[in-house]
Amino acid sequence: DQQVKQNSPSLSVQEGRISILNCDYTNSMFDYFLWYKKYPAEGPTFLISISSIKDKNEDGRFTVFLNKSAKHLSLHIVPSQPGDSAVYFCAASDGTSGSRLTFGEGTQLTVNP
Amino acid sequence: EAGVTQSPTHLIKTRGQQATLRCSPISGHTSVYWYQQALGLGLQFLLWYDEGEERNRGNFPPRFSGRQFPNYSSELNVNALELEDSALYLCASSRGLTQETQYFGPGTRLLVL
Numbered sequence: 001d002q003q004v005k006q007n008s009p010s011l012s013v014q015e016g017r018i019s020i021l022n023c024d025y026t027n028s029m030f031d032y033f034l035w036y037k038k039y040p041a042e043g044p045t046f047l048i049s050i051s052s053i054k055d056k057n058e059d060g061r062f063t064v065f066l067n068k069s070a071k072h073l074s075l076h077i078v079p080s081q082p083g084d085s086a087v088y089f090c091a092a093s094d095g096t097s098g099s100r101l102t103f104g105e106g107t108q109l110t111v112n113p
Numbered sequence: 114e115a116g117v118t119q120s121p122t123h124l125i126k127t128r129g130q131q132a133t134l135r136c137s138p139i140s141g142h143t144s145v146y147w148y149q150q151a152l153g154l155g156l157q158f159l160l161w162y163d164e165g166e167e168r169n170r171g172n173f174p175p176r177f178s179g180r181q182f183p184n185y186s187s188e189l190n191v192n193a194l195e196l197e198d199s200a201l202y203l204c205a206s207s208r209g210l211t212q213e214t215q216y217f218g219p220g221t222r223l224l225v226l
Binding site (some may be wrong): 024029031032034036041042043044045046049051089091093096099100102103104106 | 119132136144146148154155156157158161169200201203205207209211212213214215216217218219220
């Protein structure tokens with residue numbers, strides 16, 4: 001049972017344009033959501049998070065939107081840069097299950113110069 | 114401030130052997146998490162340790178075990194290695210509170226021959 005899904009395995013955008021990565025979840029107990037960036041053979045790097053009491057959180061070029069009714073979150077990167085090319089994972093946790101993170105399958109973002 | 118460190122970076126074992134992986138959390142973090150990323154798959158939660166106790170366990174067999182030491186560092190032990198245990202093993206740490214960000218180490222690449 002895949003509780004966190006990233007339906008797009010890959011996304012390609014031009015440098016300077018907006019990248020939008022999407023994530024859906026099924027577990028209504030999830031109350032904290034995170035986005036990580038990962039390069040091959042490295043550990044995930046934390047990007048941005050959002051609590052279920054908010055619907056938007058912004059940090060520089062990165063903005064995460066949460067739509068609780070649709071059980072959907074998205075990460076917007078504006079403007080996209082070639083260095084943003086990596087695999088992006090969304091993750092979710094709920095306080096009742098001991099803070100484990102449940103990850104999506106990841107989306108490979110390629111930003112073309 | 115030093116991040117999460119893991120050792121060794123690479124480990125080669127043969128089927129049936131035991132593997133020991135080590136993790137040192139960020140200073141001030143009391144919780145350590147272990148995740149497995151098998152080739153082509155997402156990150157799967159293995160174990161969570163906090164204040165020296167195993168707090169939660171993912172859907173993995175008992176031959177995956179570990180411990181947390183008084184200095185909050187942790188070991189992951191995998192007994193009776195099987196070929197499908199070949200994966201990137203990631204350690205993360207946090208302050209152990211709810212809605213806390215987990216920060217990841219670089220991982221240990223385990224290859225079972």
